[in-house]
Amino acid sequence: MESVGAFVTRTTWHDARVTSVTSSSAPEVLVVWGRGSSSGGPDDLLRHAVAAHLEMDPGEVQTGRLCPRCASSDHGRPVVLSAGRAAGRGEQRPVHVSLSRAAGRTVVAVTTAGPVGVDVEHVDAAGFDTFARVGLHRDETDGDASWRTRTWVRKESLVKATGDGLMVDLRDVQVTAPDDAPELVRWEGHDAPGGVEMVDLDVPGQEPGQPALLASLTLLFPDGASRAPTVITTRSAADLSDR
Numbered sequence: 022m023e024s025v026g027a028f029v030t031r032t033t034w035h036d037a038r039v040t041s042v043t044s045s046s047a048p049e050v051l052v053v054w055g056r057g058s059s060s061g062g063p064d065d066l067l068r069h070a071v072a073a074h075l076e077m078d079p080g081e082v083q084t085g086r087l088c089p090r091c092a093s094s095d096h097g098r099p100v101v102l103s104a105g106r107a108a109g110r111g112e113q114r115p116v117h118v119s120l121s122r123a124a125g126r127t128v129v130a131v132t133t134a135g136p137v138g139v140d141v142e143h144v145d146a147a148g149f150d151t152f153a154r155v156g157l158h159r160d161e162t163d164g165d166a167s168w169r170t171r172t173w174v175r176k177e178s179l180v181k182a183t184g185d186g187l188m189v190d191l192r193d194v195q196v197t198a199p200d201d202a203p204e205l206v207r208w209e210g211h212d213a214p215g216g217v218e219m220v221d222l223d224v225p226g227q228e229p230g231q232p233a234l235l236a237s238l239t240l241l242f243p244d245g246a247s248r249a250p251t252v253i254t255t256r257s258a259a260d261l262s263d264r
Contacts, residue, residue, distance in 0.1 A: 047249040048134030049074075050240060054225055055258030057125035067099055067120055067129050069261045074131040075104055075116065084118070089184045098184065119181050124232035126224070127258075134240060134251065135216075138181025140174045141224065141236040147173045158195035160206075170235050171199035175219060178239040179205060183214050203237060216242030218251055225255060 051074040055066045064084060072079040082104050088097030101116040114133040121128050121141045130139040147156065148166030156173055157163060175196045180189045195206040196219070203219040222236040240251055 048132065048240065048242075048251045050130055050132040050134065050137060050238065050251060050253045052139070052222065052238065052253055052255045053129045053131075053258060053261060054255070055127040055129070056226075057127075063120055063122060063127045063129070064099070066127055066258050066261075067118060067131075069258070070129045070131045071101055071104060071116060071118065073256070073261050074133075077104065089186065090188065098181070098186065119178075119238075121177075121181075121236070123234055126234060128222075128224075128236060130238055132240065135243060136182045136184070136241040137238065138178040138183070139222070139236065139238045140177035140181060141222075141234050142170050142174050142177075144170055144233040144235050146170050156191045158192055158207075158209075160195055162198060164199070167235065168199050171221070171237075172196060174235050174237040175203050175221070175239075178219065178237040179217070182239040182241050205239075214241050214243070216245045218242070220251075220253065222253075223255075226257070 051070060053066060053070040053073070055063070068082045068084050069079050071082045071084065083102040085094055085100055085102045086097045087094060087100045099118050099120050101118055104116050117132050117135060117137045119130045119137050119139040121139050123141045123146070124143050126141060128139055128141050130137045145166040147169035152169050153163045156169070156176070161172065163169070176191050176194050179194065179196075180186055180191075193209040193211065195208075197204045197206060203221050205217045205219060208214075218240045220238050222238055224234045224236050227233065238253070
């Protein structure tokens, strides 16, 4: 178990015997990684991740899409439509999810602690010439492609958590430098989203010769920051399929 700022992380990669962490006080986030070859695709992975986090059968979980701009269910951010009865979880709370894909990998985040956003990108994704003009706040420093991409995934995880997505001008958002602990510094022209906790995720299972990836996660607490460190449990799609 490793402490990262306001987060405590546990990795149970390829260990089907370890179940998600439970605590009466600590907010919990389950992060599940899959590959392009995972059966069922990203939506099926999302459904199994929700079921694992709530300790229920995947057949009890229904997911869909919701566009925050037009309210269409044909596209937009992933949402949990129903999740049966959350056994052993006491009072039921909304289930918040996020999903991202890059270079054949899929990452899903599930929590009942508050709105969540996760983003993964190829390490060179923000290496294009105009990134500084479209993606950096005036007080952020520019750098190489990986420096830019780290800034990008942090911001993308934030706007996914708030539900704003591509409607946001990322130049209005300032986050800490990639070599500092991730944190929202300011968001100009936008109401403060309450408590914001941000963490850079390790991408498990990266092997030599495969595309290098960067990922970040943001968790929102509308009523203010959590009093207890957030527990992040990382698992693989294969782990869930072996349940």
